Amino acid sequence: MSSKPKVTIHDIAEKLNITASTVSRALNDHPRISEATKKTVLKAAKSLNYQPNNIAAALRNGKSYIIGIIIPTVDRAFFASVIRGVEEVANKLNYKVIISQSYDxxxxxxxxxxALLSARVDGIIASIGKNTENFDHYKRTQEKGIPLVLFDRTTDELEVSQVMIDDYLGAYKVVEHLIKQGARRIAHFTSPKKVSVFKERLRGYVDALRDYEIPFDEALVIKSNLQLEDGRASMEQLLALSNPPDAVFSASDYGAMGAMQVVKEKGLRVPQDVALAGFGNEPFTSFSEPGLTTVDQFSLTMGRITAELFFEHFKAGTDKKLVPQKTVLKPELVVRGSSLKADALKKDEAIKSN
Structure with a gap:
């Protein structure tokens, strides 16, 4: 069974007995076309189920009014919120976005x-996958003069503008908080991949221990994909040590939640026996019992700033004098019950004394 041929502007022109150029101008809201004609053309286009050829339009006009967004996965509140921020800015400028997942x-x-370059997008906004170590595909984007802005997971190997959170500061604040709550054997869940965000969070962890004169123990650093099941496996490994940790800082909220499940299943208490903290401020962190201490990455703000930076570059065109900008947002430590070790122990002592 053959499919119906695609409706063109010539079909609309034939239906209305006008020229194809008039149809084209009407569809593109040309000022020299009357409002009555525009309405008639739009009505006919809708009735014929006309679909514009964005690639052809981009070739004619030099603009497709479409931005490509590449994220590792859409089922994370962080990335969904960033996309929302980008769209808020883009839609005001009559731009649409194509969202693609790399799945790392x-x-x-x-x-x-x-595929995005073939679709003639006006630019690309991306967060690099965990397994990406070669950036030639992004370099091709730059060579074609297509604006490229990176967010969250970035790299210094590309001379492009970047928007990120201060992952080092966020991690440092978490570990400092755990230390001030009395924790002395603090474990860390990180990623084996060479991704900037995880390297910076590990660096913040190490430096906080050093600054508070707490020995660094390699056995307390567990590398994984930082998913829920990874957090469970990592916590099992830590609890099997002859000297298990009294706190865990996970570079992702998912890993921390997996750890919390195992701690509870073992009959241990959170935070008295094991204090826990994550990173990302995923929605579920406020619903767990106890609530999970974490770091807010201000994802919506990150999306808006990323889009604003993109359009700033887009307006500048291929001007070689344009200097890449690095925007670093300040994170916020969100303290909840999972890390309040000192407070929980004091409360337990008060109950015992009564």
Whole structure:
């Protein structure tokens, strides 16, 4: 069974007995076309189920009014919120976005960049996948003069503008908080991948221990994909040590939640026996019992700033004098019950004394 041929502006012109150029101008809201004609053309286009050819339009006008966004996965509140921030800015400027997921797969990310370039997008906003170590696909974007802005997961190997949170400061604040709550054997869940965010969070963890004169123990640093099941496996490994930790800082909220499940299943208390903290401020962190201490990354703000930076570059065109900008947002420590070790122990003592 053959499919119906795609409706063109010539079909609309034939239906209305006007020229194809008049139809084209009407569809593009040309000022020399009357409002009555525009309404008639739009009505006919709708009745014929006309779909504009964005690639052809981009070739004619030099603009597609479409931005490509590449994220590792859409099922994270953080990335969903960033996209919302980007769209808020883009839609006000009559731009649409195409959202693609790399699933942290390098080959998929390369294919996505090529597909977006073939679709003639006006630019790309991306967060690099965990497994990406070669950036030639992004360099091709730059070589074609297509604006590229990175957010959250970035790299200094590309001379492009970046928007990120201060991951080092966020991690430092978490570990400092745990130390002030009396924790002395603090474990850390990190990623084995060479992703900037995880490297910076590990660096913040190490420096906080050093500044408070707490020995660094390699056995307390567990590398994984930082998903819920990874947090569970990592916590099992830590509790099997002859000297298990009294606190855990996970570079993701998901890893921390997996750890919390295991701690409770073992009959231990959070935070008295093991204090816990994550990173990201995912929505579920406020619903757990106790609530999970974490770091707010201000994802909506990050999305808005990323989009504003993108359009600033887009307006500047391919001006070689344009200097890449690095915008670093200040994180906020969100303290909840999972890390309040000292307070919980004091409360237990008060109950015992009564």
């Amino acid at each position: 797969n390098y080959e998929k990310e390369v294919q996505t960049v090529d």
